[in-house]
Amino acid sequence: MxxxxxxxxxxxxxxxxxxxFRASDGLWAQHRVEDVATPEAFARNPKLVVDFYNARRAQAAEVSPNAAHRALARLEAELDGEVVVITQNVDDLHEQGGSQNVMHMHGSLKGALCAACDHRWPAPMVMAPGDPCPACxxxxxxxxxxxxxxxxxxxxALFEHLAEADVFAAIGTSGNVYPAAGFVAEARRAGAQTLEFNLERSAVGNQFAEHRVGPATQTVPAWVDEVLKDNKSA
Ligand code: APR
Incomplete structure:
Protein backbone atom coordinates (compact mmCIF):
# COMPACT_ATOMS: atom_id res chain seq x y z
CA MET A 1 0.00 0.00 0.00
CA PHE A 21 6.32 34.82 5.94
CA ARG A 22 9.49 35.40 3.99
CA ALA A 23 8.29 37.12 0.81
CA SER A 24 9.66 40.68 0.44
CA ASP A 25 6.25 42.00 1.57
CA GLY A 26 5.51 39.00 3.82
CA LEU A 27 4.61 38.80 7.50
CA TRP A 28 8.22 38.90 8.69
CA ALA A 29 8.87 42.05 6.66
CA GLN A 30 5.97 43.71 8.47
CA HIS A 31 6.60 42.37 12.00
CA ARG A 32 9.67 41.40 13.97
CA VAL A 33 9.61 37.72 14.91
CA GLU A 34 11.04 38.67 18.31
CA ASP A 35 8.01 40.94 18.95
CA VAL A 36 5.17 38.59 18.01
CA ALA A 37 6.24 34.97 17.73
CA THR A 38 8.28 33.95 20.77
CA PRO A 39 7.35 33.02 24.35
CA GLU A 40 9.49 35.97 25.50
CA ALA A 41 7.42 38.36 23.36
CA PHE A 42 4.23 37.01 24.93
CA ALA A 43 5.65 37.46 28.44
CA ARG A 44 6.77 41.02 27.63
CA ASN A 45 3.79 42.32 25.67
CA PRO A 46 0.91 39.81 25.54
CA LYS A 47 -1.47 42.29 23.93
CA LEU A 48 0.79 42.86 20.92
CA VAL A 49 1.14 39.10 20.43
CA VAL A 50 -2.55 38.27 20.93
CA ASP A 51 -3.57 41.11 18.59
CA PHE A 52 -1.19 39.84 15.89
CA TYR A 53 -2.90 36.44 15.97
CA ASN A 54 -6.38 37.99 16.27
CA ALA A 55 -5.67 39.80 13.00
CA ARG A 56 -4.41 36.61 11.36
CA ARG A 57 -7.46 34.68 12.65
CA ALA A 58 -9.75 37.32 11.14
CA GLN A 59 -7.89 37.14 7.80
CA ALA A 60 -7.99 33.35 7.75
CA ALA A 61 -11.74 33.41 8.33
CA GLU A 62 -12.16 35.42 5.11
CA VAL A 63 -10.41 33.06 2.70
CA SER A 64 -11.26 29.76 1.06
CA PRO A 65 -9.27 26.68 0.14
CA ASN A 66 -7.78 26.71 -3.35
CA ALA A 67 -7.27 24.07 -6.03
CA ALA A 68 -4.08 22.78 -4.36
CA HIS A 69 -5.81 22.17 -1.01
CA ARG A 70 -8.71 20.48 -2.78
CA ALA A 71 -6.41 18.31 -4.90
CA LEU A 72 -4.72 16.96 -1.75
CA ALA A 73 -8.16 16.09 -0.33
CA ARG A 74 -8.96 14.25 -3.58
CA LEU A 75 -5.66 12.38 -3.32
CA GLU A 76 -6.55 11.25 0.20
CA ALA A 77 -10.07 10.22 -0.80
CA GLU A 78 -9.15 8.36 -4.00
CA LEU A 79 -5.67 6.89 -3.45
CA ASP A 80 -5.47 3.19 -2.76
CA GLY A 81 -3.12 3.94 0.12
CA GLU A 82 -2.52 6.43 2.89
CA VAL A 83 -2.06 10.20 2.65
CA VAL A 84 -0.83 12.27 5.58
CA VAL A 85 -0.72 16.07 5.35
CA ILE A 86 1.74 17.61 7.79
CA THR A 87 1.21 21.33 7.71
CA GLN A 88 3.22 24.17 9.20
CA ASN A 89 0.24 26.41 8.49
CA VAL A 90 -2.01 27.63 11.27
CA ASP A 91 -4.99 28.19 8.95
CA ASP A 92 -7.51 25.39 8.46
CA LEU A 93 -7.69 25.47 4.67
CA HIS A 94 -6.66 21.81 4.34
CA GLU A 95 -9.62 20.76 6.50
CA GLN A 96 -11.95 23.13 4.67
CA GLY A 97 -10.69 21.69 1.40
CA GLY A 98 -11.70 18.20 2.54
CA SER A 99 -8.48 16.67 3.91
CA GLN A 100 -9.07 14.55 6.99
CA ASN A 101 -5.60 13.31 7.92
CA VAL A 102 -3.99 16.65 8.79
CA MET A 103 -1.34 17.29 11.43
CA HIS A 104 -0.74 20.90 12.52
CA MET A 105 2.85 20.78 13.68
CA HIS A 106 2.93 24.55 14.37
CA GLY A 107 -0.49 24.75 16.06
CA SER A 108 -3.66 26.41 14.87
CA LEU A 109 -5.38 29.79 14.94
CA LYS A 110 -8.51 27.93 15.99
CA GLY A 111 -6.93 26.89 19.29
CA ALA A 112 -6.23 28.50 22.63
CA LEU A 113 -3.60 27.11 25.01
CA CYS A 114 -3.11 27.74 28.71
CA ALA A 115 0.43 28.99 29.36
CA ALA A 116 0.07 27.74 32.94
CA CYS A 117 -1.32 24.19 32.60
CA ASP A 118 -1.13 23.38 28.82
CA HIS A 119 -4.89 22.81 28.54
CA ARG A 120 -6.11 23.40 24.96
CA TRP A 121 -9.57 24.59 23.89
CA PRO A 122 -11.23 26.30 20.87
CA ALA A 123 -10.15 29.94 20.63
CA PRO A 124 -12.73 32.72 20.34
CA MET A 125 -12.42 34.89 17.20
CA VAL A 126 -10.95 37.65 19.37
CA MET A 127 -8.73 36.58 22.24
CA ALA A 128 -7.74 38.99 25.02
CA PRO A 129 -4.57 38.80 27.07
CA GLY A 130 -5.41 37.49 30.52
CA ASP A 131 -8.41 35.42 29.35
CA PRO A 132 -8.90 32.70 31.98
CA CYS A 133 -8.16 29.04 31.28
CA PRO A 134 -11.37 26.98 31.49
CA ALA A 135 -9.45 24.15 33.22
CA CYS A 136 -7.26 25.87 35.83
CA ALA A 157 4.30 10.56 15.19
CA LEU A 158 5.66 12.79 12.38
CA PHE A 159 8.97 10.93 12.27
CA GLU A 160 7.15 7.60 12.27
CA HIS A 161 5.15 8.73 9.21
CA LEU A 162 8.35 9.89 7.47
CA ALA A 163 10.03 6.55 8.17
CA GLU A 164 7.14 4.77 6.40
CA ALA A 165 6.82 7.15 3.44
CA ASP A 166 6.99 5.88 -0.15
CA VAL A 167 6.59 9.43 -1.44
CA PHE A 168 7.43 12.70 0.33
CA ALA A 169 6.24 15.97 -1.21
CA ALA A 170 6.94 19.45 0.18
CA ILE A 171 4.62 22.17 -1.07
CA GLY A 172 5.13 25.93 -0.65
CA THR A 173 7.69 25.94 2.12
CA SER A 174 10.98 27.82 2.06
CA GLY A 175 12.98 25.19 3.95
CA ASN A 176 14.31 27.68 6.48
CA VAL A 177 12.69 26.40 9.65
CA TYR A 178 13.67 23.15 11.34
CA PRO A 179 12.65 20.48 12.13
CA ALA A 180 10.33 20.65 9.06
CA ALA A 181 13.23 21.58 6.77
CA GLY A 182 14.92 18.32 7.77
CA PHE A 183 12.00 16.09 6.79
CA VAL A 184 13.26 15.60 3.23
CA ALA A 185 16.50 14.10 4.55
CA GLU A 186 14.54 11.83 6.85
CA ALA A 187 12.25 10.71 4.01
CA ARG A 188 15.23 10.01 1.74
CA ARG A 189 16.77 7.86 4.45
CA ALA A 190 13.51 5.90 4.44
CA GLY A 191 13.87 5.41 0.67
CA ALA A 192 11.00 7.71 -0.31
CA GLN A 193 10.66 9.39 -3.68
CA THR A 194 10.96 13.14 -2.99
CA LEU A 195 9.33 16.07 -4.79
CA GLU A 196 9.32 19.78 -4.14
CA PHE A 197 6.54 22.11 -5.30
CA ASN A 198 7.52 25.76 -5.16
CA LEU A 199 7.85 28.93 -7.23
CA GLU A 200 11.62 28.54 -6.80
CA ARG A 201 14.12 26.14 -5.23
CA SER A 202 13.86 26.24 -1.47
CA ALA A 203 16.79 26.42 0.93
CA VAL A 204 16.83 22.60 0.99
CA GLY A 205 15.83 22.22 -2.67
CA ASN A 206 19.02 20.37 -3.61
CA GLN A 207 17.90 17.43 -1.43
CA PHE A 208 14.78 16.70 -3.53
CA ALA A 209 14.92 14.31 -6.46
CA GLU A 210 12.24 16.16 -8.41
CA HIS A 211 11.02 19.75 -8.69
CA ARG A 212 7.69 21.05 -9.88
CA VAL A 213 8.18 24.77 -10.34
CA GLY A 214 5.13 27.02 -10.48
CA PRO A 215 2.06 28.08 -8.55
CA ALA A 216 0.74 25.30 -6.32
CA THR A 217 -2.80 25.67 -7.71
CA GLN A 218 -1.45 24.42 -11.05
CA THR A 219 1.36 22.04 -10.15
CA VAL A 220 -0.37 20.16 -7.33
CA PRO A 221 -3.63 19.22 -9.13
CA ALA A 222 -1.60 18.08 -12.16
CA TRP A 223 0.58 15.87 -9.95
CA VAL A 224 -2.44 14.43 -8.12
CA ASP A 225 -3.97 13.48 -11.48
CA GLU A 226 -0.74 11.66 -12.41
CA VAL A 227 -0.47 9.84 -9.08
CA LEU A 228 -4.09 8.68 -9.14
CA LYS A 229 -3.80 7.52 -12.73
CA ASP A 230 -0.67 5.45 -11.95
CA ASN A 231 -2.26 4.16 -8.75
CA LYS A 232 -5.35 2.93 -10.61
CA SER A 233 -3.39 1.21 -13.35
CA ALA A 234 -0.97 -0.46 -10.88
N1 APR B 1 2.91 28.11 -5.03
C1 APR B 1 3.99 27.42 -4.57
N2 APR B 1 4.89 27.94 -3.71
C2 APR B 1 4.72 29.21 -3.33
C3 APR B 1 3.63 30.00 -3.77
C4 APR B 1 2.70 29.40 -4.67
N3 APR B 1 1.65 30.06 -5.14
N4 APR B 1 3.73 31.23 -3.19
C5 APR B 1 4.84 31.21 -2.43
N5 APR B 1 5.44 30.00 -2.51
C6 APR B 1 6.64 29.54 -1.79
C7 APR B 1 7.74 30.58 -1.67
O1 APR B 1 8.62 30.54 -2.80
C8 APR B 1 8.45 30.14 -0.38
O2 APR B 1 9.48 29.20 -0.65
O3 APR B 1 6.24 29.27 -0.47
C9 APR B 1 7.34 29.44 0.40
C10 APR B 1 6.87 30.19 1.63
O4 APR B 1 7.93 30.26 2.53
P1 APR B 1 7.81 30.97 3.97
O5 APR B 1 7.20 32.31 3.84
O6 APR B 1 9.15 30.89 4.59
O7 APR B 1 6.75 30.03 4.75
P2 APR B 1 6.98 28.64 5.45
O8 APR B 1 8.02 27.83 4.76
O9 APR B 1 5.64 28.05 5.66
O10 APR B 1 7.55 29.07 6.87
C11 APR B 1 7.85 28.07 7.81
O11 APR B 1 8.31 29.69 9.51
O12 APR B 1 7.73 31.74 10.32
C12 APR B 1 7.66 30.39 10.55
O13 APR B 1 6.16 29.16 11.85
C13 APR B 1 6.24 29.89 10.65
O14 APR B 1 5.27 27.87 9.78
C14 APR B 1 6.10 28.97 9.46
C15 APR B 1 7.55 28.55 9.21
Missing part, protein backbone atom coordinates in the same frame (compact mmCIF):
# COMPACT_ATOMS: atom_id res chain seq x y z
CA UNK A 2 1.42 3.39 -1.01
CA UNK A 3 2.03 5.94 1.70
CA UNK A 4 2.32 9.58 0.69
CA UNK A 5 3.50 12.13 3.25
CA UNK A 6 3.02 15.77 2.34
CA UNK A 7 4.57 18.77 4.08
CA UNK A 8 2.92 22.11 3.40
CA UNK A 9 3.92 25.68 4.16
CA UNK A 10 2.57 29.18 3.70
CA UNK A 11 3.00 28.98 -0.10
CA UNK A 12 0.05 26.60 -0.47
CA UNK A 13 -2.26 29.19 1.09
CA UNK A 14 -0.78 32.17 -0.80
CA UNK A 15 -3.18 31.85 -3.72
CA UNK A 16 -6.08 31.78 -1.25
CA UNK A 17 -4.98 35.28 -0.22
CA UNK A 18 -2.91 34.65 2.92
CA UNK A 19 0.53 36.23 3.20
CA UNK A 20 3.62 34.06 3.38
CA UNK A 137 -8.69 29.40 35.78
CA UNK A 138 -5.22 31.00 35.48
CA UNK A 139 -5.38 34.25 33.44
CA UNK A 140 -2.98 32.66 30.99
CA UNK A 141 -4.74 32.00 27.67
CA UNK A 142 -2.47 32.27 24.64
CA UNK A 143 -2.87 31.36 20.97
CA UNK A 144 -2.19 27.66 20.37
CA UNK A 145 0.71 28.46 18.06
CA UNK A 146 4.18 26.92 18.21
CA UNK A 147 6.51 29.91 18.51
CA UNK A 148 10.20 30.18 17.72
CA UNK A 149 12.11 28.34 20.42
CA UNK A 150 9.22 25.94 21.12
CA UNK A 151 8.91 22.26 20.20
CA UNK A 152 6.54 21.48 17.30
CA UNK A 153 3.62 19.18 18.05
CA UNK A 154 3.53 15.42 17.50
CA UNK A 155 7.20 15.01 16.61
CA UNK A 156 7.32 11.28 17.38
Missing amino acids: TKIVILTGAGISAESGLET NAPAARPDIVWFGEMPYDMD
Whole structure:
Protein backbone atom coordinates (compact mmCIF):
# COMPACT_ATOMS: atom_id res chain seq x y z
CA MET A 1 0.00 0.00 0.00
CA THR A 2 1.42 3.39 -1.01
CA LYS A 3 2.03 5.94 1.70
CA ILE A 4 2.32 9.58 0.69
CA VAL A 5 3.50 12.13 3.25
CA ILE A 6 3.02 15.77 2.34
CA LEU A 7 4.57 18.77 4.08
CA THR A 8 2.92 22.11 3.40
CA GLY A 9 3.92 25.68 4.16
CA ALA A 10 2.57 29.18 3.70
CA GLY A 11 3.00 28.98 -0.10
CA ILE A 12 0.05 26.60 -0.47
CA SER A 13 -2.26 29.19 1.09
CA ALA A 14 -0.78 32.17 -0.80
CA GLU A 15 -3.18 31.85 -3.72
CA SER A 16 -6.08 31.78 -1.25
CA GLY A 17 -4.98 35.28 -0.22
CA LEU A 18 -2.91 34.65 2.92
CA GLU A 19 0.53 36.23 3.20
CA THR A 20 3.62 34.06 3.38
CA PHE A 21 6.32 34.82 5.94
CA ARG A 22 9.49 35.40 3.99
CA ALA A 23 8.29 37.12 0.81
CA SER A 24 9.66 40.68 0.44
CA ASP A 25 6.25 42.00 1.57
CA GLY A 26 5.51 39.00 3.82
CA LEU A 27 4.61 38.80 7.50
CA TRP A 28 8.22 38.90 8.69
CA ALA A 29 8.87 42.05 6.66
CA GLN A 30 5.97 43.71 8.47
CA HIS A 31 6.60 42.37 12.00
CA ARG A 32 9.67 41.40 13.97
CA VAL A 33 9.61 37.72 14.91
CA GLU A 34 11.04 38.67 18.31
CA ASP A 35 8.01 40.94 18.95
CA VAL A 36 5.17 38.59 18.01
CA ALA A 37 6.24 34.97 17.73
CA THR A 38 8.28 33.95 20.77
CA PRO A 39 7.35 33.02 24.35
CA GLU A 40 9.49 35.97 25.50
CA ALA A 41 7.42 38.36 23.36
CA PHE A 42 4.23 37.01 24.93
CA ALA A 43 5.65 37.46 28.44
CA ARG A 44 6.77 41.02 27.63
CA ASN A 45 3.79 42.32 25.67
CA PRO A 46 0.91 39.81 25.54
CA LYS A 47 -1.47 42.29 23.93
CA LEU A 48 0.79 42.86 20.92
CA VAL A 49 1.14 39.10 20.43
CA VAL A 50 -2.55 38.27 20.93
CA ASP A 51 -3.57 41.11 18.59
CA PHE A 52 -1.19 39.84 15.89
CA TYR A 53 -2.90 36.44 15.97
CA ASN A 54 -6.38 37.99 16.27
CA ALA A 55 -5.67 39.80 13.00
CA ARG A 56 -4.41 36.61 11.36
CA ARG A 57 -7.46 34.68 12.65
CA ALA A 58 -9.75 37.32 11.14
CA GLN A 59 -7.89 37.14 7.80
CA ALA A 60 -7.99 33.35 7.75
CA ALA A 61 -11.74 33.41 8.33
CA GLU A 62 -12.16 35.42 5.11
CA VAL A 63 -10.41 33.06 2.70
CA SER A 64 -11.26 29.76 1.06
CA PRO A 65 -9.27 26.68 0.14
CA ASN A 66 -7.78 26.71 -3.35
CA ALA A 67 -7.27 24.07 -6.03
CA ALA A 68 -4.08 22.78 -4.36
CA HIS A 69 -5.81 22.17 -1.01
CA ARG A 70 -8.71 20.48 -2.78
CA ALA A 71 -6.41 18.31 -4.90
CA LEU A 72 -4.72 16.96 -1.75
CA ALA A 73 -8.16 16.09 -0.33
CA ARG A 74 -8.96 14.25 -3.58
CA LEU A 75 -5.66 12.38 -3.32
CA GLU A 76 -6.55 11.25 0.20
CA ALA A 77 -10.07 10.22 -0.80
CA GLU A 78 -9.15 8.36 -4.00
CA LEU A 79 -5.67 6.89 -3.45
CA ASP A 80 -5.47 3.19 -2.76
CA GLY A 81 -3.12 3.94 0.12
CA GLU A 82 -2.52 6.43 2.89
CA VAL A 83 -2.06 10.20 2.65
CA VAL A 84 -0.83 12.27 5.58
CA VAL A 85 -0.72 16.07 5.35
CA ILE A 86 1.74 17.61 7.79
CA THR A 87 1.21 21.33 7.71
CA GLN A 88 3.22 24.17 9.20
CA ASN A 89 0.24 26.41 8.49
CA VAL A 90 -2.01 27.63 11.27
CA ASP A 91 -4.99 28.19 8.95
CA ASP A 92 -7.51 25.39 8.46
CA LEU A 93 -7.69 25.47 4.67
CA HIS A 94 -6.66 21.81 4.34
CA GLU A 95 -9.62 20.76 6.50
CA GLN A 96 -11.95 23.13 4.67
CA GLY A 97 -10.69 21.69 1.40
CA GLY A 98 -11.70 18.20 2.54
CA SER A 99 -8.48 16.67 3.91
CA GLN A 100 -9.07 14.55 6.99
CA ASN A 101 -5.60 13.31 7.92
CA VAL A 102 -3.99 16.65 8.79
CA MET A 103 -1.34 17.29 11.43
CA HIS A 104 -0.74 20.90 12.52
CA MET A 105 2.85 20.78 13.68
CA HIS A 106 2.93 24.55 14.37
CA GLY A 107 -0.49 24.75 16.06
CA SER A 108 -3.66 26.41 14.87
CA LEU A 109 -5.38 29.79 14.94
CA LYS A 110 -8.51 27.93 15.99
CA GLY A 111 -6.93 26.89 19.29
CA ALA A 112 -6.23 28.50 22.63
CA LEU A 113 -3.60 27.11 25.01
CA CYS A 114 -3.11 27.74 28.71
CA ALA A 115 0.43 28.99 29.36
CA ALA A 116 0.07 27.74 32.94
CA CYS A 117 -1.32 24.19 32.60
CA ASP A 118 -1.13 23.38 28.82
CA HIS A 119 -4.89 22.81 28.54
CA ARG A 120 -6.11 23.40 24.96
CA TRP A 121 -9.57 24.59 23.89
CA PRO A 122 -11.23 26.30 20.87
CA ALA A 123 -10.15 29.94 20.63
CA PRO A 124 -12.73 32.72 20.34
CA MET A 125 -12.42 34.89 17.20
CA VAL A 126 -10.95 37.65 19.37
CA MET A 127 -8.73 36.58 22.24
CA ALA A 128 -7.74 38.99 25.02
CA PRO A 129 -4.57 38.80 27.07
CA GLY A 130 -5.41 37.49 30.52
CA ASP A 131 -8.41 35.42 29.35
CA PRO A 132 -8.90 32.70 31.98
CA CYS A 133 -8.16 29.04 31.28
CA PRO A 134 -11.37 26.98 31.49
CA ALA A 135 -9.45 24.15 33.22
CA CYS A 136 -7.26 25.87 35.83
CA ASN A 137 -8.69 29.40 35.78
CA ALA A 138 -5.22 31.00 35.48
CA PRO A 139 -5.38 34.25 33.44
CA ALA A 140 -2.98 32.66 30.99
CA ALA A 141 -4.74 32.00 27.67
CA ARG A 142 -2.47 32.27 24.64
CA PRO A 143 -2.87 31.36 20.97
CA ASP A 144 -2.19 27.66 20.37
CA ILE A 145 0.71 28.46 18.06
CA VAL A 146 4.18 26.92 18.21
CA TRP A 147 6.51 29.91 18.51
CA PHE A 148 10.20 30.18 17.72
CA GLY A 149 12.11 28.34 20.42
CA GLU A 150 9.22 25.94 21.12
CA MET A 151 8.91 22.26 20.20
CA PRO A 152 6.54 21.48 17.30
CA TYR A 153 3.62 19.18 18.05
CA ASP A 154 3.53 15.42 17.50
CA MET A 155 7.20 15.01 16.61
CA ASP A 156 7.32 11.28 17.38
CA ALA A 157 4.30 10.56 15.19
CA LEU A 158 5.66 12.79 12.38
CA PHE A 159 8.97 10.93 12.27
CA GLU A 160 7.15 7.60 12.27
CA HIS A 161 5.15 8.73 9.21
CA LEU A 162 8.35 9.89 7.47
CA ALA A 163 10.03 6.55 8.17
CA GLU A 164 7.14 4.77 6.40
CA ALA A 165 6.82 7.15 3.44
CA ASP A 166 6.99 5.88 -0.15
CA VAL A 167 6.59 9.43 -1.44
CA PHE A 168 7.43 12.70 0.33
CA ALA A 169 6.24 15.97 -1.21
CA ALA A 170 6.94 19.45 0.18
CA ILE A 171 4.62 22.17 -1.07
CA GLY A 172 5.13 25.93 -0.65
CA THR A 173 7.69 25.94 2.12
CA SER A 174 10.98 27.82 2.06
CA GLY A 175 12.98 25.19 3.95
CA ASN A 176 14.31 27.68 6.48
CA VAL A 177 12.69 26.40 9.65
CA TYR A 178 13.67 23.15 11.34
CA PRO A 179 12.65 20.48 12.13
CA ALA A 180 10.33 20.65 9.06
CA ALA A 181 13.23 21.58 6.77
CA GLY A 182 14.92 18.32 7.77
CA PHE A 183 12.00 16.09 6.79
CA VAL A 184 13.26 15.60 3.23
CA ALA A 185 16.50 14.10 4.55
CA GLU A 186 14.54 11.83 6.85
CA ALA A 187 12.25 10.71 4.01
CA ARG A 188 15.23 10.01 1.74
CA ARG A 189 16.77 7.86 4.45
CA ALA A 190 13.51 5.90 4.44
CA GLY A 191 13.87 5.41 0.67
CA ALA A 192 11.00 7.71 -0.31
CA GLN A 193 10.66 9.39 -3.68
CA THR A 194 10.96 13.14 -2.99
CA LEU A 195 9.33 16.07 -4.79
CA GLU A 196 9.32 19.78 -4.14
CA PHE A 197 6.54 22.11 -5.30
CA ASN A 198 7.52 25.76 -5.16
CA LEU A 199 7.85 28.93 -7.23
CA GLU A 200 11.62 28.54 -6.80
CA ARG A 201 14.12 26.14 -5.23
CA SER A 202 13.86 26.24 -1.47
CA ALA A 203 16.79 26.42 0.93
CA VAL A 204 16.83 22.60 0.99
CA GLY A 205 15.83 22.22 -2.67
CA ASN A 206 19.02 20.37 -3.61
CA GLN A 207 17.90 17.43 -1.43
CA PHE A 208 14.78 16.70 -3.53
CA ALA A 209 14.92 14.31 -6.46
CA GLU A 210 12.24 16.16 -8.41
CA HIS A 211 11.02 19.75 -8.69
CA ARG A 212 7.69 21.05 -9.88
CA VAL A 213 8.18 24.77 -10.34
CA GLY A 214 5.13 27.02 -10.48
CA PRO A 215 2.06 28.08 -8.55
CA ALA A 216 0.74 25.30 -6.32
CA THR A 217 -2.80 25.67 -7.71
CA GLN A 218 -1.45 24.42 -11.05
CA THR A 219 1.36 22.04 -10.15
CA VAL A 220 -0.37 20.16 -7.33
CA PRO A 221 -3.63 19.22 -9.13
CA ALA A 222 -1.60 18.08 -12.16
CA TRP A 223 0.58 15.87 -9.95
CA VAL A 224 -2.44 14.43 -8.12
CA ASP A 225 -3.97 13.48 -11.48
CA GLU A 226 -0.74 11.66 -12.41
CA VAL A 227 -0.47 9.84 -9.08
CA LEU A 228 -4.09 8.68 -9.14
CA LYS A 229 -3.80 7.52 -12.73
CA ASP A 230 -0.67 5.45 -11.95
CA ASN A 231 -2.26 4.16 -8.75
CA LYS A 232 -5.35 2.93 -10.61
CA SER A 233 -3.39 1.21 -13.35
CA ALA A 234 -0.97 -0.46 -10.88
N1 APR B 1 2.91 28.11 -5.03
C1 APR B 1 3.99 27.42 -4.57
N2 APR B 1 4.89 27.94 -3.71
C2 APR B 1 4.72 29.21 -3.33
C3 APR B 1 3.63 30.00 -3.77
C4 APR B 1 2.70 29.40 -4.67
N3 APR B 1 1.65 30.06 -5.14
N4 APR B 1 3.73 31.23 -3.19
C5 APR B 1 4.84 31.21 -2.43
N5 APR B 1 5.44 30.00 -2.51
C6 APR B 1 6.64 29.54 -1.79
C7 APR B 1 7.74 30.58 -1.67
O1 APR B 1 8.62 30.54 -2.80
C8 APR B 1 8.45 30.14 -0.38
O2 APR B 1 9.48 29.20 -0.65
O3 APR B 1 6.24 29.27 -0.47
C9 APR B 1 7.34 29.44 0.40
C10 APR B 1 6.87 30.19 1.63
O4 APR B 1 7.93 30.26 2.53
P1 APR B 1 7.81 30.97 3.97
O5 APR B 1 7.20 32.31 3.84
O6 APR B 1 9.15 30.89 4.59
O7 APR B 1 6.75 30.03 4.75
P2 APR B 1 6.98 28.64 5.45
O8 APR B 1 8.02 27.83 4.76
O9 APR B 1 5.64 28.05 5.66
O10 APR B 1 7.55 29.07 6.87
C11 APR B 1 7.85 28.07 7.81
O11 APR B 1 8.31 29.69 9.51
O12 APR B 1 7.73 31.74 10.32
C12 APR B 1 7.66 30.39 10.55
O13 APR B 1 6.16 29.16 11.85
C13 APR B 1 6.24 29.89 10.65
O14 APR B 1 5.27 27.87 9.78
C14 APR B 1 6.10 28.97 9.46
C15 APR B 1 7.55 28.55 9.21
